[in-house]
Amino acid sequence: MTERDKNFERACEIVQEADALLVTAGAGMGVDSGLPDFRGNEGFWKAYPPMKKLGKGFMDMANPVWFRKDPKIAWGFYGHRLNLYRSTVPHEGFHMLMDMGKRMKHGLFVFTSNVDGQFQKAGFDTERIVECHGTIHHFQCSSPCSSDIWDASGEKVIVDEERFLAEEPFPKCRRCGEVARPNILMFGDFAWNSERTSDQESRLEKWLSDVRKDNGKFVVIETGAGEAVATVRMTSEGIARNMDGSLIRINPRDFHVPAGSNVSIAAGGLEGIEGIYNRIIG
Numbered sequence: 001m002t003e004r005d006k007n008f009e010r011a012c013e014i015v016q017e018a019d020a021l022l023v024t025a026g027a028g029m030g031v032d033s034g035l036p037d038f039r040g041n042e043g044f045w046k047a048y049p050p051m052k053k054l055g056k057g058f059m060d061m062a063n064p065v066w067f068r069k070d071p072k073i074a075w076g077f078y079g080h081r082l083n084l085y086r087s088t089v090p091h092e093g094f095h096m097l098m099d100m101g102k103r104m105k106h107g108l109f110v111f112t113s114n115v116d117g118q119f120q121k122a123g124f125d126t127e128r129i130v131e132c133h134g135t136i137h138h139f140q141c142s143s144p145c146s147s148d149i150w151d152a153s154g155e156k157v158i159v160d161e162e163r164f165l166a167e168e169p170f171p172k173c174r175r176c177g178e179v180a181r182p183n184i185l186m187f188g189d190f191a192w193n194s195e196r197t198s199d200q201e202s203r204l205e206k207w208l209s210d211v212r213k214d215n216g217k218f219v220v221i222e223t224g225a226g227e228a229v230a231t232v233r234m235t236s237e238g239i240a241r242n243m244d245g246s247l248i249r250i251n252p253r254d255f256h257v258p259a260g261s262n263v264s265i266a267a268g269g270l271e272g273i274e275g276i277y278n279r280i281i282g
């Protein structure tokens with residue numbers, strides 16, 4: 001048996017013995033669903049060729065200043081992503097994780113830095129998801145004039161796919177009429193309304209407290225969370241440690257884990273999840 005097979009077997013044992021599952025996910029989770037990998041400027045420019053001509057990388061575009069300075073560029077970028085995420089079908093790994101959680105006494109909770117709404121689309125309980133960087137599927141005022149956050153399911157953004165520029169009318173704030181923006185934490189962002197995410201985090205803390213009181217065995221399965229923006233990785237390690245549980249880290253590159261009862265699986269998201277799930281169901 002190879003070291004990789006041993007890691008899969010150990011991960012399977014940990015999941016089968018667990019009473020509660022925390023799924024943590026970064027951008028790599030969506031790659032198997034066909035979503036673009038923004039890893040480095042080259043990855044970003046592959047998905048958005050016009051931005052290469054302008055010399056603008058992901059950090060340049062993921063900035064709230066564009067909603068005031070040039071909303072057609074801002075909504076060209078975010079409108080394209082909104083339409084893409086709406087049309088994307090979550091890969092089977094989402095459903096496998098959900099089934100693993102359903103087998104446990106305390107079920108599962110999700111913590112993700114992804115703003116794409118794929119966990120909700122796959123059927124996960126919306127009351128058990130933390131979107132630490134917000135979501136593209138809810139909007140807020142770009143000013144902001146108030147603390148309002150609203151569901152954007154009825155909003156439409158038309159984008160010229162050749163130039164990645166949005167066409168008017170742009171989404172507007174329902175209170176003051178200014179240009180709206182996604183309820184996403186961007187770079188250099190002092191106007192993001194974090195209330196929705198704070199409510200999600202409070203529900204996660206309550207769930208963790210319930211599991212702790214019950215002395216439940218705890219496991220974290222992390223997928224697609226790289227080291228560039230380490231929010232998810234730090235959360236995975238911190239919660240696993242505080243819950244006296246195990247971390248199973250699935251990543252094709254940044255797969256190393258802290259010493260202890262943790263397991264490292266060098267694989268993409270779907271491959272890693274499938275490798276554990278197939279051993280569980282036999």
